[in-house]
Amino acid sequence: xxxxxxxxxxxxxxxxxxxxxxxxxxxxxxxxxxxxxxxxxxxxxxxxxxxxxxxxxxxxxxxxxxxxxxxxxxxxxxxxxxxxxxxxxxxxxxxxxxxxxxxxxxxxxxxxxxxxxxxxxxxxxxxxxxxxxxxxxxxxxxxxxxxxxxxxxxxxxxxxxx
Amino acid sequence: xxxxxxxxxxxxxxxxxxxxxxxxxxxxxxxxxxxxxxxxxxxxxxxxxxxxxxxxxxxxxxxxxxxxxxxxxxxxxxxxxxxxxxxxxxxxxxxxxxxxxxxxxxxxxxxxxxxxxxxxxxxxxxxxxxxxxxxxxxxxxxxxxxxxxxxxxxxxxxxxxx
DNA sequence: GCAAGCCGATTGAGAGTTCAACTAGTAGGC
DNA sequence: GCCTACTAGTTGAACTCTCAATCGGCTTGC
Numbered sequence: 001x002x003x004x005x006x007x008x009x010x011x012x013x014x015x016x017x018x019x020x021x022x023x024x025x026x027x028x029x030x031x032x033x034x035x036x037x038x039x040x041x042x043x044x045x046x047x048x049x050x051x052x053x054x055x056x057x058x059x060x061x062x063x064x065x066x067x068x069x070x071x072x073x074x075x076x077x078x079x080x081x082x083x084x085x086x087x088x089x090x091x092x093x094x095x096x097x098x099x100x101x102x103x104x105x106x107x108x109x110x111x112x113x114x115x116x117x118x119x120x121x122x123x124x125x126x127x128x129x130x131x132x133x134x135x136x137x138x139x140x141x142x143x144x145x146x147x148x149x150x151x152x153x154x155x156x157x158x159x160x161x162x
Numbered sequence: 163x164x165x166x167x168x169x170x171x172x173x174x175x176x177x178x179x180x181x182x183x184x185x186x187x188x189x190x191x192x193x194x195x196x197x198x199x200x201x202x203x204x205x206x207x208x209x210x211x212x213x214x215x216x217x218x219x220x221x222x223x224x225x226x227x228x229x230x231x232x233x234x235x236x237x238x239x240x241x242x243x244x245x246x247x248x249x250x251x252x253x254x255x256x257x258x259x260x261x262x263x264x265x266x267x268x269x270x271x272x273x274x275x276x277x278x279x280x281x282x283x284x285x286x287x288x289x290x291x292x293x294x295x296x297x298x299x300x301x302x303x304x305x306x307x308x309x310x311x312x313x314x315x316x317x318x319x320x321x322x323x324x
Numbered sequence: 325g326c327a328a329g330c331c332g333a334t335t336g337a338g339a340g341t342t343c344a345a346c347t348a349g350t351a352g353g354c
Numbered sequence: 355g356c357c358t359a360c361t362a363g364t365t366g367a368a369c370t371c372t373c374a375a376t377c378g379g380c381t382t383g384c
Binding site: 325326327328329330331332333334335336337338339340341342343344345346347348349350351352353354 | 357358360363364366368369371372374375376378382383
């Protein structure tokens with residue numbers, strides 16, 4: 001039963017702290033957005049990606065790829081966002097299977113309203129608490145871990161950190 | 163509208179990489195446990211905490227505190243674990259309101275079966291990909307962030323990292 | 325030009341989480 | 355003793371996510 005390489009005590013400590021932080025931070029961000037802007041964090045991210053896209057529009061699969069989200073999840077999410085009037089779905093002219101998600105003006109306004117509070121929370125919870133060296137290290141560590149899980153998921157613009 | 167202190171471009175990059183890693187890693191760990199041991203990561207953690215407790219038993223609220231989980235979530239989770247025969251609920255002798263979750267032998271066995279694969283995944287995804295310096299840095303960074311969100315949630319045994 | 329297979333997207337069921345009641349038991353003040 | 359306030363834990367509804375199945379549209383080979 002024991003060809004398993006267990007973690008050292010020090011590594012275990014780091015892991016427990018890391019995992020606890022992971023959970024707490026995720027919950028913290030989610031709660032802030034839900035409370036102040038009535039949207040879960042994942043939906044906020046969808047709006048962000050859409051707002052940065054040309055014409056504020058993206059094919060569903062592109063959106064899923066950029067967000068690292070499954071098609072199914074995105075489909076459910078966009079359905080919800082559409083019901084709220086923040087996103088619209090249009091047919092893709094070149095491929096009749098495809099559909100295109102477009103950020104509405106209301107969606108953009110909701111995003112603009114949510115962004116300051118969100119950025120504030122991020123700064124207070126993370127960047128204000130770390131030294132510049134730690135921030136750099138965090139970027140490199142994140143990129144290294146991400147790379148190991150799925151190289152395709154690494155975002156452009158992060159390569160210089162490796 | 164703009165007394166918001168936005169993030170620098172470099173910080174934004176770090177944030178995006180970090181958040182993506184956060185999501186991908188969580189999903190990765192969850193998927194492995196679900197696939198190999200048919201339990202979500204959060205349930206695994208509950209079993210771990212219980213197994214380390216004296217008598218493999220804990221009051222619900224203590225368990226919730228140690229896991230950084232809400233009472234409601236834990237209640238649902240333990241109900242599920244009880245239905246699977248991995249945990250039992252007993253009355254608390256000193257406080258009739260309370261209930262005590264006890265890890266059953268079957269639960270311990272399930273945990274023992276799940277642990278090697280889980281530890282392997284953790285090592286491959288995280289520790290094997292980082293230098294010793296990065297591991298140390300990750301511990302310190304995690305502790306710093308955790309501290310800012312809720313000081314009470316910091317686990318014992320992590321203090322020396324700060 | 326058409327069959328077989330592939331791809332984009334959606335759907336429905338099942339599982340986990342959250343939030344807001346709600347129940348039942350404890351503790352403090354008088 | 356008893357009234358109020360507080361605490362432990364549970365419950366149900368609403369919501370999000372996952373997984374597997376599905377459906378229609380593309381595309382390749384012949």
